Amino acid sequence: MQSIADFAEQLAREAGDLIRHERENSPLRTGYKDQTELVTHADLMADKLITEAIHSRFPAHRILSEESRPDKSQAADLDSPLWIIDPIDGTVNYAYGHPQVAISIAYAERGNVQVGVVHAPFASETFRAVRGKRATLNGEPIHHSGATVPRDSLFATGFPYTKDKLAPLLKRLDVMIHHCRDLRRVGSAALDICWVACGRLDAYYESVSPWDFAAGRLIALEAGASAGHFTEVPEGYPEDLWGQDILISAPGIYDSVRGLLKGAN
Ligand code: IPD
Ligand code: CA
Ligand code: CA
Secondary structure: OHHHHHHHHHHHHHHHHHHHHHHHHOOOOEEEEOOOEEEEHHHHHHHHHHHHHHHHHOOOOEEEEOOOEOOHHHHHOOOOOEEEEEEEEOHHHHHHOOOOOEEEEEEEEOOEEEEEEEEEOOOOEEEEEEOOOOEEEOOEEOOOOOOOOHHHOEEEOOOOOOOOOOHHHHHHHHHHHHHOOEEEOOOOHHHHHHHHHOOOOOEEEEOOOHHHHHHHHHHHHHOOOEEEEOOOOOOOOOHHHOOOOEEEEOHHHHHHHHHHHHHOO
């Protein structure tokens, strides 16, 4: 698995150099998918770079990638290895010149994520984990915050681009903000999760797509954090790839935060 991880890291770094170069040197070209979701020319370029390199090295592997191969039904198909890619997580940040932007690459076998790399090119930070081998940030071991009380905890979450199903999310937010220290809206789910992994945040919850969280979730678990869901995962679906109502936090607050979120449903 280390050579898969090395390859994933190399691709994430190359894509990181590309998107940084594009933001610094080319006018931003943007469009929309599904009417509301921003996509930049750099998302498409990074997606192409990563998916073509994986396909040429591992032609028998499947690829789930946000821009070029977004068929999420692949996550439940366990037949052959699956790569799960978000070429830019934090596209809105990218377009607004914010630094919280990441390339996320995960590698799974039979629905179990084995390798995760999240590379933040503007911060020059690379989070990485291989299952069972601990998590690192720029090569140094990382660990969750050790938080024990929700009231002293900093949490992150996010909101979908569509505005039609916000009411239950605002109800959850209301409960969380009343019971925790404060909220950070980082704008990249992959980084939210890696920040839980390295103790910059105590908890993160949201409903997201596999490419947003697959790599980060392994990194958080390998940093000793707890990860799960506050609603049921459908029977037989790989938990590592089910993005509905995920919660990732320091272990000492996991049960109490899960209780808060369940109670707000
Ligand atoms: C988004 C970010 C954001 C989360 C959204 C995602 P994108 O990904 O991770 O933090 O709240 O749900 O869609 O669109 O920047 O790749
Ligand atoms: Ca994303
Ligand atoms: Ca994206």
